[in-house]
Amino acid sequence: MTETSVTETSVTETIDATAKLVGQPRKRKEDARLVTGETMWTDNIQLPGMLYMSILRSPMAHAKIDRVDTSRALEMPGVVAVYTGADLAGLGIPCVWPVTDDMVAPTFPVLAIDEVRFAGDAVAVVVADSRYRAADALEGIDVDYSPLPPVLDMTKALAEGADLVHSDKGTNKCYYWEFTGGDYAASAAKATAEGGRIFKRRYIQQRLIPNAMEPRAVVCAPMAATGEITLWSATQIPHVVRVLLALVTGIPEHKIRVIAPDVGGGFGSKLDLYREEVIASVVAGKLGRPIKWTESRSEGYQATIHGRDQIQDIEIACTADGTLLGLKVDLVANMGAYLQIITPGIPLLGAFMYNSIYKFETLHFGCTGVFTNTTPTDAYRGAGRPEATYAIERIMDDLAAELGVDPLDLRAKNWIKHEEFPYTTIAGLEYDSGNYEAATARATELFDYAGLRAEQASRRASNDPVQLGIGVSTFTEMCGLAPSRILSALKYVAGGWESSTVRVLPTGKAEVVTGTSPHGQGHATAWSQIAADALGIPFEDIEVIHGDTKMAPNGMDTYGSRSLVVGGIAVLHAAERVVEKARKIAAHQLECDPADLDFEAGVFKVRGVPGAEKAIQAVAFEAFTAHDLPDGVEPTLAADSTLDPNQFSYPHGTHLCAVDLDTETGSVKIRKYVAVDDIGNVVNPMIVEGQVHGGIAQGIAQALYEEAVYDAEGNLVTGTMVDYLVPSAADLPTLTTDRTVTPATTNELGVKGVGEAGTIASTPAVVNAVVDALRPLGVDDVRMPCSPQNVWRAIQAAGANGSDGGQS
Amino acid sequence: MVSPIVGVRVSTVRISVTVDGQRYESDVEPRQLLVHHLRDGLGRVGTPIGCDTSNCGACTVLLDGHSVKSCAVLAVQADGHSITTVQGLANGTWHPVQQAFHEEHGLQCGFCTPGMMLAAVDLLAENPDPSDAEIREGLEGNLCRCTGYQNIVKAVQAAAAAINAQKTGAAQ
Numbered sequence: 006m007t008e009t010s011v012t013e014t015s016v017t018e019t020i021d022a023t024a025k026l027v028g029q030p031r032k033r034k035e036d037a038r039l040v041t042g043e044t045m046w047t048d049n050i051q052l053p054g055m056l057y058m059s060i061l062r063s064p065m066a067h068a069k070i071d072r073v074d075t076s077r078a079l080e081m082p083g084v085v086a087v088y089t090g091a092d093l094a095g096l097g098i099p100c101v102w103p104v105t106d107d108m109v110a111p112t113f114p115v116l117a118i119d120e121v122r123f124a125g126d127a128v129a130v131v132v133a134d135s136r137y138r139a140a141d142a143l144e145g146i147d148v149d150y151s152p153l154p155p156v157l158d159m160t161k162a163l164a165e166g167a168d169l170v171h172s173d174k175g176t177n178k179c180y181y182w183e184f185t186g187g188d189y190a191a192s193a194a195k196a197t198a199e200g201g202r203i204f205k206r207r208y209i210q211q212r213l214i215p216n217a218m219e220p221r222a223v224v225c226a227p228m229a230a231t232g233e234i235t236l237w238s239a240t241q242i243p244h245v246v247r248v249l250l251a252l253v254t255g256i257p258e259h260k261i262r263v264i265a266p267d268v269g270g271g272f273g274s275k276l277d278l279y280r281e282e283v284i285a286s287v288v289a290g291k292l293g294r295p296i297k298w299t300e301s302r303s304e305g306y307q308a309t310i311h312g313r314d315q316i317q318d319i320e321i322a323c324t325a326d327g328t329l330l331g332l333k334v335d336l337v338a339n340m341g342a343y344l345q346i347i348t349p350g351i352p353l354l355g356a357f358m359y360n361s362i363y364k365f366e367t368l369h370f371g372c373t374g375v376f377t378n379t380t381p382t383d384a385y386r387g388a389g390r391p392e393a394t395y396a397i398e399r400i401m402d403d404l405a406a407e408l409g410v411d412p413l414d415l416r417a418k419n420w421i422k423h424e425e426f427p428y429t430t431i432a433g434l435e436y437d438s439g440n441y442e443a444a445t446a447r448a449t450e451l452f453d454y455a456g457l458r459a460e461q462a463s464r465r466a467s468n469d470p471v472q473l474g475i476g477v478s479t480f481t482e483m484c485g486l487a488p489s490r491i492l493s494a495l496k497y498v499a500g501g502w503e504s505s506t507v508r509v510l511p512t513g514k515a516e517v518v519t520g521t522s523p524h525g526q527g528h529a530t531a532w533s534q535i536a537a538d539a540l541g542i543p544f545e546d547i548e549v550i551h552g553d554t555k556m557a558p559n560g561m562d563t564y565g566s567r568s569l570v571v572g573g574i575a576v577l578h579a580a581e582r583v584v585e586k587a588r589k590i591a592a593h594q595l596e597c598d599p600a601d602l603d604f605e606a607g608v609f610k611v612r613g614v615p616g617a618e619k620a621i622q623a624v625a626f627e628a629f630t631a632h633d634l635p636d637g638v639e640p641t642l643a644a645d646s647t648l649d650p651n652q653f654s655y656p657h658g659t660h661l662c663a664v665d666l667d668t669e670t671g672s673v674k675i676r677k678y679v680a681v682d683d684i685g686n687v688v689n690p691m692i693v694e695g696q697v698h699g700g701i702a703q704g705i706a707q708a709l710y711e712e713a714v715y716d717a718e719g720n721l722v723t724g725t726m727v728d729y730l731v732p733s734a735a736d737l738p739t740l741t742t743d744r745t746v747t748p749a750t751t752n753e754l755g756v757k758g759v760g761e762a763g764t765i766a767s768t769p770a771v772v773n774a775v776v777d778a779l780r781p782l783g784v785d786d787v788r789m790p791c792s793p794q795n796v797w798r799a800i801q802a803a804g805a806n807g808s809d810g811g812q813s
Numbered sequence: 814m815v816s817p818i819v820g821v822r823v824s825t826v827r828i829s830v831t832v833d834g835q836r837y838e839s840d841v842e843p844r845q846l847l848v849h850h851l852r853d854g855l856g857r858v859g860t861p862i863g864c865d866t867s868n869c870g871a872c873t874v875l876l877d878g879h880s881v882k883s884c885a886v887l888a889v890q891a892d893g894h895s896i897t898t899v900q901g902l903a904n905g906t907w908h909p910v911q912q913a914f915h916e917e918h919g920l921q922c923g924f925c926t927p928g929m930m931l932a933a934v935d936l937l938a939e940n941p942d943p944s945d946a947e948i949r950e951g952l953e954g955n956l957c958r959c960t961g962y963q964n965i966v967k968a969v970q971a972a973a974a975a976i977n978a979q980k981t982g983a984a985q
Binding site for chain 2: 032033035036037038039040041042043044046048049051075079080082083084085086087088092134135136137138216217218219220267268269270272292299301302303524525526527691692694695696698699700701702703725726727731733734735737739740763
């Protein structure tokens with residue numbers, strides 16, 4: 006391993022026309038259609054004879070279905086068909102991540118058959134000739150329910166004699182999964198023996214609703230004569246959906262075409278096979294007509310996965326001077342009522358990240374998955390890693406307060422020094438590169454950390470009713486999902502590779518086919534930049550093709566900050582192979598050895614022979630005519646690459662947040678937010694900055710605003726956008742962002758991934774700031790979201806406990 | 814089970830709505846929302862639907878020049894009125910707001926963008942030189958999940974500058 010390259014750069018973002026495109030803030034190719042409304046959202050699709058599907062959903066969290074009577078609905082205007090669970094029996098959603106051999110995996114039917122298990126559970130399907138009449142006819146279905154006791158509280162669900170979500174399983178426990186590095190008990194004993202500490206905290210990850218702006222939608226067009234179906238879906242994973250749809254429905258895979266047209270955000274919520282995709286495929290086939298289903302926002306709040314929802318018990322063993330020894334984490338993770346495709350694996354994606362950037366000697370991680378009568382959980386931006394980062398970064402601030410040291414000093418004492426990379430962590434991951442010192446130095450400078458600490462001291466001293474809080478988050482994450490051998494070890498049933506084909510067409514234009522499936526990330530732009538540099542073909546002459554299993558047949562799609570690190574490198578490899586093929590053709594025609602050709606800006610030049618040259622576009626035409634190709638070289642100019650990464654990548658960064666907190670009202674206002682991220686080299690800094698902004702906004706949203714709340718009967722009381730606070734522009738601060746650049750050493754571009762970084766880092770930075778503001782009042786935790794009410798209650802509770810806070 | 818009945822009679826109301834400069838004569842159900850009329854009735858699908866409670870603003874259009882959430886207007890209420898959607902915003906060249914959203918990376922997935930841009934057009938008509946805080950307050954009814962709004966604010970500032978420069982140029 007070569008020495009890690011470390012630079013401390015402040016980024017200037019200007020376009021240099023002569024430079025490589027990688028690294029430049031090129032404006033996005035995607036925008037022209039999006040800003041003019043020439044879009045192809047799934048719900049835009051209209052097909053001749055198309056029917057509309059609506060779904061009757063359970064109003065109860067848990068009940069026996071005694072009777073479903075569809076006769077009135079069948080007589081209603083425009084209704085074409087009505088189906089119940091019995092009609093679609095045998096069709097279900099599979100879980101592709103059985104995390105343990107004894108995991109409890111209940112059958113997840115596409116329509117409930119004899120029991121509903123969450124509010125919003127699908128009970129019946131109406132197909133009608135219009136959107137409105139399909140909705141009207143839901144009123145014509147009569148269902149008799151016998152209520153069963155809802156299971157909502159995770160701790161109670163695990164208790165002996167608890168009511169059961171799935172009575173046939175005899176337990177609400179889905180699994181217990183354990184992972185250890187070294188002997189935590191030995192670290193704890195050492196800490197105790199040497200006068201150190203065992204420091205324990207419990208944090209709550211509230212349940213969140215992902216809220217991609219485009220609701221989910223499905224259109225299915227069957228072709229009876231050939232048995233083919235085309236499924237358009239607002240999905241992040243068209244390739245995975247195709248495979249699973251074939252397995253679930255029995256429709257042969259080669260007869261299924263899945264298209265993810267324009268997709269309006271995902272954040273993990275469209276990383277799934279959903280019931281509606283299966284139902285639409287099967288019902289369209291039964292009726293021989295195209296079918297559309299689009300969820301309403303409120304429907305989606307119940308029918309699309311939720312995120313987070315964990316109880317986190319975390320414990321650190323450390324020496325008296327704050328040197329970290331051991332880390333113990335016990336999670337209880339809410340699965341919801343059923344397992345979606347990767348529900349049980351989500352908390353485990355965090356298992357290797359709790360130790361974060363710190364040098365622990367030992368690690369013990371345990372996670373209990375539990376069923377409740379709630380909407381299933383699954384991936385939400387960061388998926389397991391935000392939860393891990395939240396817990397470790399919260400406890401680091403809390404431990405620093407306990408020890409009476411600055412939270413940055415405690416971190417610096419324990420993090421991996423930049424000269425120690427590559428470093429194998431106690432979780433067994435080899436971090437290839439990083440420079441936590443550099444990112445932190447830049448962040449504290451931009452933040453004026455010392456100045457704000459001084460102001461904080463004076464406001465504390467003067468008992469200012471509006472206190473200043475400062476929160477720290479020095480995070481890392483594992484990106485680039487994923488090396489297939491590691492997925493295998495984790496019992497995930499698929500691989501983590503990505504695929505690309507690059508073609509130079511006869512007229513010199515190029516097509517880049519990618520297996521990634523963007524939905525806002527700007528792959529068409531970024532992949533064009535990568536390919537333009539490699540091929541020497543202008544950015545504008547490159548078209549990126551994605552999101553259609555017929556046009557981009559191989560792929561593992563977009564999630565887990567994987568697209569650039571895996572898919573982008575596949576694009577690079579395919580383009581390089583194209584150049585190598587072109588080199589052979591050019592050498593043949595220029596009558597030289599391929600090794601004697603220089604390739605510069607798209608032109609092969611015979612070294613030392615001025616004027617003896619051939620552009621790659623001309624080579625492409627020669628490859629097309631095939632009149633004069635060297636022996637053994639096939640016509641056309643194209644190449645493939647399918648890349649399975651060897652390692653994860655490890656972006657990191659330092660986020661600092663300052664809040665003004667009104668101790669009389671509980672209101673929290675973010676005064677300053679600084680994020681310095683190190684995501685290695687950057688393909689497009691404009692896109693990167695946008696990803697960081699949006700990620701931080703979602704993390705702030707968890708910290709301050711959002712929570713999915715069920716009442717005691719299991720009704721989702723935050724069931725509409727009126728009740729669930731997705732922050733607006735007025736709710737969010739202006740962010741200060743910068744980057745340090747420590748290239749990844751595990752891929753040629755030195756890139757690490759950025760899609761989730763902001764979300765992972767920001768939640769603990771904000772909550773740490775809130776708690777920091779309140780420490781003089783004796784508050785050491787505020788339950789998320791840190792709404793005025795939750796903050797105010799924490800202040801009152803601390804006062805009631807007889808703290809010496811003084812101001813409350 | 815398949816219904817034995819085919820076809821349906823619907824009582825409708827005749828309306829005339831100008832959309833992006835083109836007048837459309839239509840018969841609509843009285844209960845039909847304007848956004849559904851635009852999308853399903855007229856095929857003007859550039860205006861998307863993001864929620865069912867008039868919170869998200871994705872379906873924002875201009876009604877006689879003022880921004881409205883087209884999920885909160887009945888098609889019959891638009892009778893005799895003029896609607897501008899995202900598809901009618903450009904006039905030969907992109908509107909300064911469209912250009913600014915592109916230049917400042919004010920969009921990612923683009924789903925909120927039509928509504929966000931039309932709300933911005935209305936905002937700038939009322940307040941040609943807004944502060945960042947006024948932009949944030951003014952766009953409070955339009956939700957975006959991708960951008961964190963920072964580049965949207967920048968885009969609206971850039972659009973304001975461009976529109977003001979155009980006006981100054983025209984006045985001279």
